[in-house]
Amino acid sequence: MATKLESPPLASKDERTAAPVLNRWPLLAVSAGVTALLLALSGRYGYHVDELYNRVSGQHLAWGLVDQPPLVSLIAWIQTTLLRDTLTAFRVVPALLAGVVVWVAGLIARELGGRGGAQVFAAAATGSTVVTLNAGHVLTTNIPDLVAWVTLGWLVIRLLRTRDARLWLAIGVVTGVGLLAKNLIVLLLLSVLVGVLALGPRDVLRSRHLWIGAALAALIAAPAVVWQVTHGWPAVEMSEALSTALGSDSRVAFLPFQLLMIGLFLAPVWIAGLVALLRRAEWREYRSIGFAYLFMVVLLIAIGGKPEYPGGLQVVLLAAGSVVVAQWARTTVKRSLAGVALVGNVLLSAVLMLPVLPITVYGSNPVLEQLGVFQHDQSGWPQLAQQVAAVPLSPEERARAVIYANHYGTAGALDRYGPENGLPRVYSGHNSFADFGVPTDDKTVVIAVGVNRETFGALFARCEPRGTYVNDLPVADRGAEFLVCSGPREPWAQMWTKLRWIGFSCPYTSEVVTAKSEKGCWSE
Incomplete structure (x- = not known):
């Protein structure tokens, strides 16, 4: 016969060992x-x-x-x-x-x-x-x-x-x-x-x-x-x-x-x-x-x-x-x-x-450079926005431009520091950033940051490099390429399904690691 589960009786004060006084x-x-x-x-x-x-x-x-x-x-x-x-x-x-x-x-x-x-x-x-x-x-x-x-x-x-x-x-x-x-x-x-x-x-x-x-x-x-x-x-x-x-x-x-x-x-x-x-x-x-x-x-x-x-x-x-x-x-x-x-x-x-040392120390010391990844991930974002703002665009291009960032960190940085540098709205297909908005079809020019030129460029009629991110510190996005692409081959809503991805970016190579990737981010 099934028995009913009951709570064990509470121990009496004498049966329990009292904890010491709280300091x-x-x-x-x-x-x-x-x-x-x-x-x-x-x-x-x-x-x-x-x-x-x-x-x-x-x-x-x-x-x-x-x-x-x-x-x-x-x-x-x-x-x-x-x-x-x-x-x-x-x-x-x-x-x-x-x-x-x-x-x-x-x-x-x-x-x-x-x-x-x-x-x-x-x-x-x-x-x-x-x-x-x-x-x-x-x-x-x-x-x-x-x-x-x-x-x-x-x-x-x-x-x-x-x-x-x-x-x-x-x-x-x-x-x-x-x-x-x-x-x-x-x-x-x-x-x-x-x-x-x-x-x-x-x-x-x-x-x-x-x-x-x-x-x-x-x-x-x-x-x-x-x-x-x-x-x-x-x-x-x-x-x-x-x-x-x-x-x-x-x-x-x-x-x-x-x-x-x-x-x-x-x-x-x-x-x-x-x-x-x-x-x-x-x-x-x-x-x-x-x-x-x-x-x-x-x-x-x-x-x-x-x-x-x-x-x-x-x-x-x-x-x-x-x-x-x-x-x-x-x-x-x-x-x-x-x-x-x-x-x-x-x-x-x-x-x-913690940021107790000058950030330059983590970039100049060989040991701290390897141990200071957490520090470097907090560095260089305003400079990135400034350099993206310096990408040359004609007045016509600028009026029709948006920014596409390879991963959510770059996108978040350009969202935070972009307005003060006169940048247009930033988008990304990475993780849930893809759900934060899709460009409208009148935006036919894209400043793409850190993407794979071959795969991203195939989505547009024209795509050309116009600079790279330069930083003296070994930050993850150092060397990311700036592309200016125009003439999207499909409406943004259709193209967005190809730009969405879940996973981790490889900022040095502009490769992508997703759940379906055959190799890891740092594989040869």
């Missing part, structure tokens, strides 16, 4: 300090390539995009509407959310029995990581996704400690909001579920609150899912394109990259947290969290996923390791070593992720 004000100081640092540096360099896309997507709000759910576009719209359309204003929310990540890391340490020092160290360590500074500096899907992952880690650990089944409702809400930012959070849920099934405690799964939480997550995420269904699941094609672009490189780099996501100086801390979660007798209830990370790593290596995907779960392990470090650092020498590691990590992470 509220020091935690708040660390969180505010990270936010203040990010805001202070937010106006340096320029927009990141993905920010330029998100800025334009905020002007075309929908329940989904080809390459991401709608939350970041909504954040972009709110910021530019309330705080003006400036670089610093565009980065307020990421900086605030980074402070939230730092705060929650302290809460995780507290749930695991960490007292004041452990909580503060967990917060400071989290604020010094590559993953936090990367996500908190720019407005991309990474920052709300990181908040969701770390918050879920805290809620699950609290659920395992207290057995308070009502926490499934909060987990459901966070999951739903996370799905509106990035679909990747499903990977975390799957890994934690496998961990709990493998190592327990399985009784937390026998609760009606679990199903209510799942319903809440589904309800919150439903509009984005419906959008995907009604648009033919473009996320699947995007995932295939990503896998094609990465090739086998991601598998080779996966394990070494795990050391970089937190930072080399604090790698021993999160690794200690992983080991302690799996081996400490007093943390037996939390073994599933450590197992979840191992399962996730094996799964991602098997399917060729990006090595930065487990970064949010590594922050949870870092918080656990901070408790271990606080218990270990009983002497002045050990506390000094922990402090040196923390300072070294923040300095290294800042150099890699």
Whole structure:
């Protein structure tokens, strides 16, 4: 006879181990300090390539995009509407959310029995990581996704400690909001579920609150899912394109990259947290969290996923390791070593992720040139717009001209800086930028930036080069060709189906990687 699923009774206060006192004000100081640092540096360099896309997507709000759910576009719209359309204003929310990540890391340490020092160290360590500074500096899907992952880690650990089944409702809400930012959070849920099934405690799964939480997550995420269904699941094609672009490189780099996501100086801390979660007798209830990370790593290596995907779960392990470090650092020498590691990590992470050095340093130093891709992706956009504006056009051509950009970053840059340089409207067929508008048929002249001359030129009666993008820095679009094409062979609406594409551009060669490509972007 079938039995009715019921929530396990809540543990009494005497049956539960009370968490240590929250070290509220020091935690708040660390969180505010990270936010203040990010805001202070937010106006340096320029927009990141993905920010330029998100800025334009905020002007075309929908329940989904080809390459991401709608939350970041909504954040972009709110910021530019309330705080003006400036670089610093565009980065307020990421900086605030980074402070939230730092705060929650302290809460995780507290749930695991960490007292004041452990909580503060967990917060400071989290604020010094590559993953936090990367996500908190720019407005991309990474920052709300990181908040969701770390918050879920805290809620699950609290659920395992207290057995308070009502926490499934909060987990459901966070999951739903996370799905509106990035679909990747499903990977975390799957890994934690496998961990709990493998190592327990399985009784937390026998609760009606679990199903209510799942319903809440589904309800919150439903509009984005419906959008995907009604648009033919473009996320699947995007995932295939990503896998094609990465090739086998991601598998080779996966394990070494795990050391970089937190930072080399604090790698021993999160690794200690992983080991302690799996081996400490007093943390037996939390073994599933450590197992979840191992399962996730094996799964991602098997399917060729990006090595930065487990970064949010590594922050949870870092918080656990901070408790271990606080218990270990009983002497002045050990506390000094922990402090040196923390300072070294923040300095290294800042150099890699924040605009703390002159941008020319990243272009002139051979080592930093390779490590500074994130910095270079924030550089050169105003210069690009100025050089496109200098493309020679006759008055007749200019009156009938539009701009077509190879990828969404170039298109977003020309949308942002084009008006002040007198440029016409910019279009692109890349990802959801293709849905932001199609030229009208009276626009018979196109300034094409970074396209393949042979394939793009075949769509027009005449096509000739009129310059290239010149920049002293090794930015991705350096050397992109400017073509002036005229006489479209078909109406724009028909031609647009040939110009739409989902995937990743190869800016140096003007090649394209899509889900149907036979070779990756960097293949010979």
